[in-house]
Amino acid sequence: MASISAAAASPPIDLKELYDLFSWSPPRLVLYPQMENKGPSTSGSTRQPAFFDRHFSTKLALKRVVHLPSLVEDIAKTVDSALDAAKHTLPKISNGDFYTTNDRRRAVREAERNVRDENEVRAFYSYTTARFCPVVASTLALHPAASSWISLIHWTTSVSSPRHAVTDAELTFYRLDDTDDAVRREEILDTMESRRRDILKGMREKQAPLITFEFESLSAGPVVTAIPELGDFEWTHCGPPEHSCNDPQHGKVKDQVAGIVPGPDALRPPWNIREETVQSPPTTLASPLLSQEQLGTSSAQESVGVKKRKRNHASDTSEKRRRKRRPKADVDNPDHHDVSAHSLVQQAWVQATKLDTSLIVLHSGNHELICVRHRKSQTLFVSNVIEPHNCTNPGYGKLHVGVYVTSIEDMFDRMGQQSAHAGNSGEGKGGGRGAKKWTTDGLGGGDHPIEDKLALETIYVASKCRTMHMYLQYDVYDSPVPASFIRSLSLPMPPNCPSSLSSPRNHTHGLDECITVVLTSEIGRGATGVALRGTLTPENMEGAGALDVVVKLAFDDEERDSLKKEYNLYLHLRSEGVQRGITPIIGFFDDDADGLACALVMLYAGVPISDLGRNLTATECKAALSTLESIHCADVLHDDTRPYNVLIGDLGVTIIDFGNARRCSSKKAKDKEYAYLQSILQGLAGESR
Numbered sequence: 001m002a003s004i005s006a007a008a009a010s011p012p013i014d015l016k017e018l019y020d021l022f023s024w025s026p027p028r029l030v031l032y033p034q035m036e037n038k039g040p041s042t043s044g045s046t047r048q049p050a051f052f053d054r055h056f057s058t059k060l061a062l063k064r065v066v067h068l069p070s071l072v073e074d075i076a077k078t079v080d081s082a083l084d085a086a087k088h089t090l091p092k093i094s095n096g097d098f099y100t101t102n103d104r105r106r107a108v109r110e111a112e113r114n115v116r117d118e119n120e121v122r123a124f125y126s127y128t129t130a131r132f133c134p135v136v137a138s139t140l141a142l143h144p145a146a147s148s149w150i151s152l153i154h155w156t157t158s159v160s161s162p163r164h165a166v167t168d169a170e171l172t173f174y175r176l177d178d179t180d181d182a183v184r185r186e187e188i189l190d191t192m193e194s195r196r197r198d199i200l201k202g203m204r205e206k207q208a209p210l211i212t213f214e215f216e217s218l219s220a221g222p223v224v225t226a227i228p229e230l231g232d233f234e235w236t237h238c239g240p241p242e243h244s245c246n247d248p249q250h251g252k253v254k255d256q257v258a259g260i261v262p263g264p265d266a267l268r269p270p271w272n273i274r275e276e277t278v279q280s281p282p283t284t285l286a287s288p289l290l291s292q293e294q295l296g297t298s299s300a301q302e303s304v305g306v307k308k309r310k311r312n313h314a315s316d317t318s319e320k321r322r323r324k325r326r327p328k329a330d331v332d333n334p335d336h337h338d339v340s341a342h343s344l345v346q347q348a349w350v351q352a353t354k355l356d357t358s359l360i361v362l363h364s365g366n367h368e369l370i371c372v373r374h375r376k377s378q379t380l381f382v383s384n385v386i387e388p389h390n391c392t393n394p395g396y397g398k399l400h401v402g403v404y405v406t407s408i409e410d411m412f413d414r415m416g417q418q419s420a421h422a423g424n425s426g427e428g429k430g431g432g433r434g435a436k437k438w439t440t441d442g443l444g445g446g447d448h449p450i451e452d453k454l455a456l457e458t459i460y461v462a463s464k465c466r467t468m469h470m471y472l473q474y475d476v477y478d479s480p481v482p483a484s485f486i487r488s489l490s491l492p493m494p495p496n497c498p499s500s501l502s503s504p505r506n507h508t509h510g511l512d513e514c515i516t517v518v519l520t521s522e523i524g525r526g527a528t529g530v531a532l533r534g535t536l537t538p539e540n541m542e543g544a545g546a547l548d549v550v551v552k553l554a555f556d557d558e559e560r561d562s563l564k565k566e567y568n569l570y571l572h573l574r575s576e577g578v579q580r581g582i583t584p585i586i587g588f589f590d591d592d593a594d595g596l597a598c599a600l601v602m603l604y605a606g607v608p609i610s611d612l613g614r615n616l617t618a619t620e621c622k623a624a625l626s627t628l629e630s631i632h633c634a635d636v637l638h639d640d641t642r643p644y645n646v647l648i649g650d651l652g653v654t655i656i657d658f659g660n661a662r663r664c665s666s667k668k669a670k671d672k673e674y675a676y677l678q679s680i681l682q683g684l685a686g687e688s689r
C-alpha cells in the first residue's frame with residue numbers, strides 16, 4: 001500500500017501544531033444568563049436508578065470508588081510514548097483532517113460557551129474536543145505511517161445502548177460505508193499488523209465503543225467533585241440483593257442482566273493501579289438506599305402496565321402546561337431528579353458495563369473526572385478532579401488525546417485475550433433491537449436514494465394498518481399489556497408512490513391489520529409532548545423486518561392540537577411532492593381507551609447535526625438547504641430551524657419538527673429562514689474544510 005505509507009525513516013515533521021493542540025484547553029463555560037437565578041438543572045437524563053440498574057447482579061455492581069491521583073499523569077505518558085514511537089512516520093500536518101491552531105480557534109469561537117444544561121455542555125464538547133482529538137489519537141495509536149491525518153474512530157451521541165440516551169455519548173469506530181473517506185480508512189486498515197487489524201475490524205463490526213461519556217450541567221460541578229471521596233459503594237437495588245424481589249416482571253430484567261459477561265481486564269493496562277487495591281474487594285453486600293415507595297415503582301404499579309401510567313401522565317396537565325413552550329433546556333420534568341454523586345456513578349457504571357468499556361468520562365463543563373472500570377475487583381478508579389479550562393501540563397488537548405489512546409491500548413489488550421470469544425460484551429447493539437436501517441423514497445425520507453424494497457413494503461403496510469399496539473420498555477416502564485391506539489387521521493399515499501408499493505404483493509394488509517411498536521428510550525421532550533424511540537413491526541406480514549421509529553406522544557388538548565397540526569403539515573408537504581429530507585410518516589393514532597393521548601409515528605432519522613462530533617460535509621449542507629428550499633416552495637415556513645431539528649442518520653439529512661411550521665408565501669420570511677439555516681450549517685461545516 002505504497003500510496004498511503006510515508007517513508008519510514010524520513011525526518012520528523014514539524015510537531016509545533018501537535019504541541020499546540022496538546023497544550024490547548026477550552027474556555028471556561030458560563031451559565032446562560034437567564035438560568036442564573038434558577039436552581040440546578042434537572043432536565044437531563046440522570047435519574048434515580050432505572051429499572052434495569054436496580055436489578056444489576058451483585059457480581060456486576062460497583063463495590064467501591066478509589067481515588068487514583070496518578071491517572072492523569074499515566075494518561076499523558078501514553079501520548080508521549082506514542083509520539084516518540086511515531087514521530088518519524090507521521091504525515092504532514094497539512095495533509096488530511098488535522099485541526100490546526102487556526103481551525104481550533106475558529107471552532108472555539110463559534111461554539112456556544114453560554115450553556116443552559118447538560119445538552120449544551122455536551123454540544124460544546126462535541127463541537128471542540130470531540131472534533132480535535134480523535135484524528136490525533138487514531139493516527140498515533142493505530143496508523144502512524146499513513147500518508148494523511150484521518151481517523152478510524154469518532155465521538156458520537158448516537159449511543160449503542162440508549163437507555164439514558166439524552167446525555168450519553170461514546171467514542172467508537174467508524175462504520176464501514178461507501179464514502180470516499182471509508183475507502184481511505186480501509187486502505188489504512190490494510191497497513192496495520194494483521195492481528196490488530198482483525199481485532200479492530202471485529203470491534204467495528206459489533207459497533208463496540210471504546211469510552212463511555214456521561215454529561216451533566218454546569219451546576220453538577222460539586223457532584224463531580226464529590227465522587228473521588230465516595231469510597232465503599234452501596235448499590236441501589238430494587239430489593240435487598242440477598243432476598244431479591246419476587247415480582248415476575250422484574251425477573252425478565254434480571255435474566256437480561258444475568259446475560260452480561262464482564263470479560264477480562266487489561267493484563268498490562270496503560271494506567272498504574274496498585275496491586276492491593278484490585279485484589280481484595282470489600283465483602284459488604286450492596287443494600288438498597290431507596291425503598292420501592294420512594295422510587296414510585298411498586299410491584300402493583302408495574303403490573304398495571306402502560307395504560308395506567310399513560311393516564312397518570314395525561315392527568316397531570318397542569319405540570320405539563322407549566323413546562324410547555326419553554327426551550328428544551330428549561331424543562332422541569334418531575335420524573336427527573338437532581339443528580340447525586342451516587343446516582344451519577346451508578347448510572348455511568350451500568351452504562352460502561354453494558355457497553356463493556358473500561359474508561360468512563362464524567363463531564364460537567366468546568367469539572368471532569370476520568371474513571372477506569374476495573375471489572376474483577378468491581379472498583380471504579382477515578383482521577384483528580386480536572387478543570388478543563390485550567391488544564392496545564394498536560395493541557396486538555398493532550399489529556400483527551402491520551403484518554404482516547406489509552407482506550408485503544410486497553411481495547412487491544414482485552415480483545416487480544418479473548419480473541420476467540422470477542423463477541424461477548426453484554427447486550428445487543430443498536431437502538432432498534434436489531435432493527436434494519438433502510439432508506440426510503442416516494443414516502444418521504446432523507447436525501448439518500450431508495451435501497452430496500454422490503455423496507456418500503458413494510459413502511460407501506462404499516463402506513464395502512466388501523467391499529468397500533470404500543471409497549472413501553474425503558475426505565476421504570478415495562479408494560480406487560482400494550483396500549484391500543486387507532487388510526488384517527490387518514491394517510492394518503494404520495495402521488496408518485498411507486499406502483500409496486502400501492503399494491504404490494506404477498507399480503508393483504510389493511511384496515512384490520514395491526515402494528516406493534518415497542519418503545520425503548522425517551523429521546524426528547526418539547527411543546528408537542530414526548531418523543532420516544534423504538535421499533536415497529538407489522539403483525540402477520542411475512543418477512544417483515546423491524547423499522548426504527550420515533551413516536552411523538554401528546555397527552556392533552558393543547559399538545560394534541562399541536563401534534564395534529566404537525567401531522568397535517570407533513571401531509572401538505574407530501575401532497576406538494578416534498579419528499580427528500582422529510583421524515584417518512586407512518587400515521588397519526590388516538591388512544592383507543594380514553595382518547596386523551598395521541599401519537600404521531602415516523603421513522604427514526606438520526607442525531608442532531610450539533611451532536612455529530614464531526615464537521616458537516618458540503619453534500620450534507622447542500623442536502624439540508626435543498627430540503628428547506630423545497631419546503632419553502634410548498635409555501636411552508638419551518639420557523640424552528642435550530643441544529644436540534646436537522647438530523648443525520650441512515651436516511652441521510654432530515655429536517656424534523658414542524659410543530660411551529662406555518663403556511664407562508666412571504667419571500668422575505670423564506671429568505672431570512674434560508675440565510676439563518678445557511679449560517680448554522682456553515683458554522684458546523686468548518687469554513688476551511
Ligand SMILES: Nc1ncnc2c1ncn2[C@@H]1O[C@H](COP(=O)(O)OP(=O)(O)OP(=O)(O)O)[C@@H](O)[C@H]1O
Pocket residue numbers: 328523524525526527528529530531550583602603604605606607608640644645647656657658659
Ligand atoms: N424522526 C426523528 N428521528 C430522530 N429523532 C427525532 C425524530 N423526531 C424527533 N426526534 C428527537 O426528539 C426531539 C423532540 O422532537 P421535536 O423537536 O419534534 O419535538 P417538539 O415537541 O416539537 O420539541 P420542541 O418544543 O423543542 O420544538 C428532537 O429534538 C429530536 O432529538
